[in-house]
Amino acid sequence: MTDTRDTEAQDDLVIQVRHLRNGFGDQIVHDGLDLDVRRGEILGVVGGSGTGKSVLMRSIIGLQTPIEGEIEVFGENTIGREETEATAIRKRWGILFQGGALFSTLTVSENVQVPLKEYYPLLDQALLDEIAAYKVVMTGLPPEAAPKYPSELSGGMKKRAGLARALALDPELLFLDEPTAGLDPIGAAAFDELTASLQKTLGLTVFLITHDLDTLYAICDRVAVLADKKVIAVGTIPELLALDHPWIQEYFNGPRGRAAVGSAKAHAEAEDRG
Numbered sequence: 612m613t614d615t616r617d618t619e620a621q622d623d624l625v626i627q628v629r630h631l632r633n634g635f636g637d638q639i640v641h642d643g644l645d646l647d648v649r650r651g652e653i654l655g656v657v658g659g660s661g662t663g664k665s666v667l668m669r670s671i672i673g674l675q676t677p678i679e680g681e682i683e684v685f686g687e688n689t690i691g692r693e694e695t696e697a698t699a700i701r702k703r704w705g706i707l708f709q710g711g712a713l714f715s716t717l718t719v720s721e722n723v724q725v726p727l728k729e730y731y732p733l734l735d736q737a738l739l740d741e742i743a744a745y746k747v748v749m750t751g752l753p754p755e756a757a758p759k760y761p762s763e764l765s766g767g768m769k770k771r772a773g774l775a776r777a778l779a780l781d782p783e784l785l786f787l788d789e790p791t792a793g794l795d796p797i798g799a800a801a802f803d804e805l806t807a808s809l810q811k812t813l814g815l816t817v818f819l820i821t822h823d824l825d826t827l828y829a830i831c832d833r834v835a836v837l838a839d840k841k842v843i844a845v846g847t848i849p850e851l852l853a854l855d856h857p858w859i860q861e862y863f864n865g866p867r868g869r870a871a872v873g874s875a876k877a878h879a880e881a882e883d884r885g
């Protein structure tokens with residue numbers, strides 16, 4: 612995509628977005644947006660409401676056709692692909708949409724089996740049940756949750772069930788759209804820990820849209836900031852804090868930002884004490 616980038620660094624990029632332009636009618640949401648996501652990182656994506664975080668994710672996963680720009684995932688261009696090629700790429704990622712997006716008429720186990728049946732139609736039912744049971748337990752749900760319907764689950768359990776479905780195909784890349792929204796602080800911290808531990812054990816790359824400062828401090832390797840229709844900065848939180856952009860300063864140094872630093876420090880100290 613860029614001639615100047617050396618091959619090794621490019622191999623290390625799971626997502627590359629260049630010159631992205633998106634809009635709806637007269638409204639331009641992205642204009643000249645660039646973003647790299649590195650293999651094995653948890654990248655937090657932040658920005659004010661309506662800055663186009665979800666539209667960016669939808670563009671990367673092929674649900675939104677950009678007006679202009681290039682997007683590569685796993686080194687493959689994802690825009691305008693033949694359906695069979697697009698399917699091969701889609702198999703390699705999992706998505707947790709805002710709110711979990713579970714099918715309400717299916718049980719948790721059946722929800723997890725949806726992508727398995729779509730991509731592997733010949734798998735027999737016993738194996739499907741077994742894989743679903745494994746994914747359910749892997750996301751910290753009790754095995755008894757598998758035959759339950761979404762309406763019988765708490766908000767946190769629904770998120771975990773959504774995550775189990777996102778992990779159904781053993782993806783390398785995970786998209787999480789506001790995974791802790793609507794969870795109480797304890798549930799949100801537990802979900803963060805789950806994300807971090809799955810990322811480590813499964814070697815995942817994670818694209819994580821969030822408004823949750825605690826999540827950024829607790830588990831994100833780098834943070835990308837969307838503003839002015841672009842990614843205006845990407846880096847670790849200390850790197851971002853060194854910039855004097857007003858939104859970044861207000862976001863990280865406002866009262867909620869300072870509280871998140873305090874809770875991250877307290878958490879680290881508690882871990883040190885064992």
Ligand SMILES: Nc1ncnc2c1ncn2[C@@H]1O[C@H](COP(=O)(O)OP(=O)(O)OP(=O)(O)O)[C@@H](O)[C@H]1O
Nearest residue numbers: 635638640658659660661662663664665666667822
């Ligand atoms: N299908 C659509 N049709 C028209 N406008 C849309 C559509 N999808 C998104 N938009 C507009 O694009 C802009 C960006 O939306 P998006 O949902 O990506 O924002 P966001 O940064 O994810 O916001 P939030 O943090 O509130 O979830 C908004 O102004 C939204 O109204």
